[in-house]
Amino acid sequence: MALETLIDSLPQLLNGLGVTLGLTAFGILLGTSAGILLAIGRSYGPRPLAYPILIFEKVFRGIPLLVLFFLIYFGLTQLGISFDAFTSAVIGLGLRSAAYQAQIYRGSINSIPVGQINAAYSLGMSKLKAIRYVILPQMLRISIPGWSNEFTILLKDTSLAFGIGVIELMRQGRYIQVRDPSLVLPVFLLIAAIYFVLVFTANKTLRVVEKKYQMAGFQAEAHR
16 A cells, blocks of 8 residues: 555656756756856956955855755845745755855866966957956866766755755655655655665766866876
8 A cells, every 4th residue: 555655656756856856957057157257256356356256155155055045035035035935945056056166166277277378368368268268168177077076966955945845856755754654764765766866877977078078187087
């Protein structure tokens, strides 16, 4: 009977999985876009710009993600700003990820010899063109291993959106468990297996991408 109930609940879990994947996709997109801008701003922007970027990174790396969700979803309403639960979770995931990704990209920029951008200047390129055509392509390739790790962290952290009512995989599992308490172990074992498969598949796929775009002299072969 329990097995039949669990099988009947699979469409419900798949709906939750779709929401989890949506959170991951939008969160990583926001985090990547903002992280690149923050890293470039701190590395090549005017000095006064570096301080607010540094504060942003430290603040959003220092606040627990669940607290950040609550601040965005519940706290901003007192300022007249209101987001639904899904959007609040995406914003929280994206901002926290941006703070970490900025560090990844800045480390990649620092590994590029400074002579390359100086050479670009000597060819008549503006700073913007030098960043776009010389620094950015190398930075993105060098940062793939760190970005891959951040992607899998963000994927797992989507489960915390459960706390503000997003009906993702964990909350769907909770609904099933409430209806039939005898399913608590099999349901959450199944959810754990789903997360494992997602993370394993993402790691393997991104490892292939990393090897394809690996830059000789920057990345040593590692067996993981």
